Amino acid sequence: MKTGTCRCDNRIFFDNHTCVSCEASLGRCTVCDSLTSFTQRKNRLRCDTCEVQAYPCINQEHGICQCYNAKPGQLCVWCAYTRVIPPLDQPESIQRWSRMESAKRRLLLQLKDLGLPPFVGDTAEEYPLLFEFREDSVDENGNPQKVITGHQNGLITINLKEADSVHRETLRVQLGEPQRTLIGHMRHEVGHYIDWSWAMRVAKGRYHELFGDPDAIDYSEAMKRHYESGPPADWADQHVSAYATMHPWEDFAETVNVYLDIMAIATTSNALAGKKLDLSADADHRKLVQAVLKIVIEVSEYNLDLGLLPLLPEQLSPAVLDKLAFIHELRSAKKAEPVA
Ligand SMILES: [Zn+2]
Ligand SMILES: [Zn+2]
Ligand SMILES: [Zn+2]
Ligand SMILES: [Zn+2]
Known part of the structure; x- marks a missing residue:
């Protein structure tokens, strides 16, 4: 499986949710299609790769998914x-x-x-x-x-x-x-x-x-x-x-x-x-x-x-x-x- 890179340069593996080095939230951004870290600022989450404001796929509520979308309250393309x-x-x-x-x-x-x-x-x-x-x-x-x-x-x-x-x-x-x-x-x-x-x-x-x-x-x-x-x-x-x-x-x-x-x-x-x-x-x-x-x-x-x-x-x-x-x-x- 391809890997991604955290904002701290640590490698991100397919199933990672949190960076073991800098504790950033990790997941898959469905906008830029990358395995990436996300930054939390004033209740807003931003993709560190494409900088879009990101919202968790609604299946994250059940601990099922690791994807983030450009719009709130939606299933990601994969869960759909x-x-x-x-x-x-x-x-x-x-x-x-x-x-x-x-x-x-x-x-x-x-x-x-x-x-x-x-x-x-x-x-x-x-x-x-x-x-x-x-x-x-x-x-x-x-x-x-x-x-x-x-x-x-x-x-x-x-x-x-x-x-x-x-x-x-x-x-x-x-x-x-x-x-x-x-x-x-x-x-x-x-x-x-x-x-x-x-x-x-x-x-x-x-x-x-x-x-x-x-x-x-x-x-x-x-x-x-x-x-x-x-x-x-x-x-x-x-x-x-x-x-x-x-x-x-x-x-x-x-x-x-x-x-x-x-x-x-x-x-x-x-x-x-x-x-x-x-x-x-x-x-x-x-x-x-x-x-x-x-x-x-x-x-x-x-x-x-x-x-x-x-x-x-x-x-x-x-x-x-x-x-x-x-x-x-x-x-x-x-x-x-x-x-x-
Ligand atoms: Zn990190
Ligand atoms: Zn992105
Ligand atoms: Zn999903
Ligand atoms: Zn068969």
């Missing part, structure tokens, strides 16, 4: 992407919601940096992206209403329980996943959104060549088969994860997830380690992946020293590298005529 929030009478739900919003903000800022939908051209208007964070509940007849995490027509639904680390780790072990994180969920689901809103319109032919034709494979049958018989033994030759073998849609979403992981590592490495990796849409993606893999090997060793998981557990076969290069190319794709 959430359509449904959990009931606010349970402190535990608010904590979980806060983790969701933080991961969502991380995701959206990254997409904006990369120029991937919803920020490309008029995609945002034609194919709006929204989030809802819901809890399992019971209806009026006493029937359990389970929330399924997924994407449909631009709406990403995430079960609030996923923000609970015990629940997530239990599922991770049960499903044999190498890692299961909130940001990973966000990146996977937005992969479905990019598939639906962008990839199928601008590069359908190449998509079919790499991932297969999603319309030719019945999704529910594919899911049944996957959970009954598991992935093929040689799945890693062609796919980035075992789950990706289930259906072309899941293959695409899993690939987007790993593409965004790789780009996040590269961005952080530029911000913190002074690397000068070219992250633009025109960059040679294979070179970039090689540079990131060097970082991954090194940081994974630190992680393993402490008994943590490797930084990026996925194996990237030549076929997977082709798929990742395709996701990279989508960033510079031109808008095609809408598919009839």
Whole structure:
């Protein structure tokens, strides 16, 4: 993640709220789009970067957000992407919601940096992206209403329980996943959104060549088969994860997830380690992946020293590298005529 600079020259990290050195209020100014410090003068708060008078996003009242707007009493641009929030009478739900919003903000800022939908051209208007964070509940007849995490027509639904680390780790072990994180969920689901809103319109032919034709494979049958018989033994030759073998849609979403992981590592490495990796849409993606893999090997060793998981557990076969290069190319794709 990119960092910012406090008025005292201290570095500001994504989740910081107060400067540990000068105690300034820190946050994201949505006017100048920077991670910055704010100065309080006579009941007024001013952004130290663009000097605009700043007002907290109304979700700061719940400790959810770190953004400041030019007008009072408003949600920030990032919080406005959430359509449904959990009931606010349970402190535990608010904590979980806060983790969701933080991961969502991380995701959206990254997409904006990369120029991937919803920020490309008029995609945002034609194919709006929204989030809802819901809890399992019971209806009026006493029937359990389970929330399924997924994407449909631009709406990403995430079960609030996923923000609970015990629940997530239990599922991770049960499903044999190498890692299961909130940001990973966000990146996977937005992969479905990019598939639906962008990839199928601008590069359908190449998509079919790499991932297969999603319309030719019945999704529910594919899911049944996957959970009954598991992935093929040689799945890693062609796919980035075992789950990706289930259906072309899941293959695409899993690939987007790993593409965004790789780009996040590269961005952080530029911000913190002074690397000068070219992250633009025109960059040679294979070179970039090689540079990131060097970082991954090194940081994974630190992680393993402490008994943590490797930084990026996925194996990237030549076929997977082709798929990742395709996701990279989508960033510079031109808008095609809408598919009839
Ligand atoms: Zn400071
Ligand atoms: Zn500003
Ligand atoms: Zn906000
Ligand atoms: Zn999926």
